[in-house]
Amino acid sequence: MAKVLVIDDDPGFRRMIGIILTRMHHDVVEAQDGNEGIERFKAERPDLVISDIVMPNKEGIQTILEIRALEPDARIIAMSGGGVSLGIGYLGAALKLGANLILSKPFRPAELTAMVEQLLPVDTSP
């Protein structure tokens, strides 16, 4: 049982990821953008962060950088529908700048499950 923070501006996605994580018996905390995500991270201290990249107010890579600054050992999965900025793919950048794993949308739930299990070993759950 772990606490997972899901940051995505698309409520449909947040809900879907929530269902997957709930099935894995994790607690889900949702945030709709980077700012809210940082606030929730500070308040909830989740075990895992799953963050979208392209979001309003505060986009994902900045959010990941700030979370990593708050908690160097934070476990973070970055996901994106794709995109490249200044010749570097968003996900590639996210990987370099603090994400533990990256996941491109669309993905199969099994892919997400595998990544979550990779970052949240069963023995770490209380």
Place this chain on the structure above:
Amino acid sequence: MNPSQPWLDAAFEGVIAAAYFAIPIALAVYFLKRRDSAYPWVWVLFGSFFALGGATHLLSGVLPWMPLTGTTLAGTTLAAKGMAAIVSAVTAIVMWIMMPRVLSFPSRGKLSALNAELKAEIDRRSWEEMRFKLLVEAVSNYAILMLDPSGNVTSWNAGGERIKGYREHEILGQHFSRFYTEEDRAAGQPQHGLDIARAEGRFEDEGWRVRKNGSLFWASVVITPIRDENGEILGYGKVTHDTTEQQRIRKALEDANIDLEHNVRERTQSLAELAEQLASEIEVRKATEVTRREATELVEATFSVAPFPIVIVGPNAEVLRWNPAGEKTFGFSEAELKEKGLRLLLPRDGGDGALRAFVAARAGRVNLVTKIAHADASKRDIRLSTMPILREDGSLHAVVGMMEDLTQANRTEAQLRQAQKMEAIGTLTGGLAHDFNNLLGIIIGNLDLLRDARPDDAEVTELSGEALDAAERGAELTRSLLAFARRQPLQPVRLELDVLIGGQVKLLSRLLGEDVEIRLDLADAICPVVADPAQLQAALTNLATNARDAMPRGGKLTIATSHRKVDGDYTAANPDVPPGDYALIEVTDTGSGMPDEVRSRIFEPFYSTKEEGGTGLGLSMVFGFMKQSGGHISVYSEVGVGTTFRLYLPCSHVPEEKKTDLHADGPLGGRNETILAVEDSEALRRIVVRQLRGLGYRVLEATSAAEALTALEGGQVDLLFTDVVMPGGVDGFELIELARRKQPGIKVILTSGFPQSRFAKEMAPGSFHLLSKPYRKGDLALLVRNVLDAQLETQES
């Protein structure tokens, strides 16, 4: 004596005395009559002698009869006798003394002769005088008169009468001053004339004289003095000529002359003024001429160096001038254009805008953008400004047309526009793809969750499976869109192209099928590149698929690699490609090729020529991938011949470049061999000609096989450098065949937009050398030199 005779003696004495007295009287009478007698005092003495002799004889007769004393008588007689004795003695002495002088007097005979002579002379003179007189009298044109020393008229003639109106009797004895005018008389002119004549021997004068009737005439007068032998003035001869008529004529002449002179002066004056004007005009004109010549030179120079084409057209649309830039830009020489006219510039498929602009320019300036023909039969975009040049009288002198060749600018602009369009499409599709991925993510995730929620419901499983397949296809589409938009996640690694391509051949042969032969032409040493290998393979697969579709009846696919340096000429035409070293992958098919309008759009997303099965995203992906990888893709295609795609990937490590000496006198330079360059593209021909000349070769040019064959007739050519694909039905291979018939030893190099591997079938190994466009000067230099030298060695061996 006796006394009876005294009377008688006295009588005799008386008679003698009387006779004696009579002689001096006779002498006196004679003397008085002949005063000019010589020695008159001798006559006086002689007379005195006779008188005294008579006196003595008288005394002797009278005295005896006188009552006188003897003494008185005797004394008187003695006195008389003494005087007579003295006078007689003197007379006798004188007579003797005078004898020689008297003897010198001519004798009577001599005097007679002298007299006769004198008479004859007198007669002669009288005749001459008469003749002269007759002559003088007869002369009527001249008044010839004699004046006495004081100026009175002493002779007259017919001329005087005619001229002056006086009859002889009227004028003789009159003073000649009456011929003068009052004023002249008052001024003392008549006497002045005489004085001058006397002093100088001649007086000449002209002036008005007065006739008897008071009328005036113009006289020309000469007065000469007449002197006796002692120089005493006897009178004057005066000749007067009436020159009134001559004077009138002269006056008229003078007037005429004055008029003439006046006219001449006036004329001279006006001529002088004219000359002055002319001189200043000449000066001005000289200056103007200089200015004009300089201006002309300046205009001519401007005309010649102007970087844009200028054509000058006469009123009848005949071409007068065509500047070097025109020839350079459009390939037509000035002579050609002058001969064939403006129509030469019109493109074949209509479009007479240029001609209309020249016609319309008669009325005023015209600006338009139109197309005109190039000598290589291509069309050029131009901006044309035509304007009339009018003469002073407003008539049309010429129409000047200035052109700006917009072709290259348009092409570059079109390329930039294309690049920007691709960029914009990329941004749009990238954003769209991103959003679709989110939606697809939700769809796919929930479908999976649904399947997991109802694992036993076969219907749910089947329907959700269908939905998932569709969603996956959607996801594939968005990945392609992202790839085109250069937003796909790439995992670039350093890779060797030959390895990568070699590993993919099997897969590709399966994809292409049995009808398509696959050929590899991989360079030995080629720089490594940094790229996502999976995406690069996907790109090659994509190109191979397109090639297969272009060769429905089979064909050949060639994949070649080479090293390529991109520089000046190439980057000028492709402004979005940075210069540098590239690894080049050429994918060439022998398919149907494509026309320009297709070729220019093939990288646009959703542009497809395939009736079914094409997403229109395949080449877009390749395009996006190449761009995202820092590379570049280009396409060369000839309808009916095939297509070559070129993938340029930047070298991650630039291999050591072989140093090539490209100077004319270097080892790779020409030795003045003659090369015939055959190339239908004006731009490429210009480049290759310039390069070959720069290398030290003599270069002939031809735009077609036909032109090339004509050039081969003209003389020995060492090397034929020809394009493979040319308009006109004869390709490079056929041209080589024909050329070898004319000059069997001729060496050849082919050049093409296709890689050499494309022509493997036509080119038996080693038979031809092919230089693939675009090539660099070094490649050209090396190949040309090698070909010339290799054949030379063959000939020598």
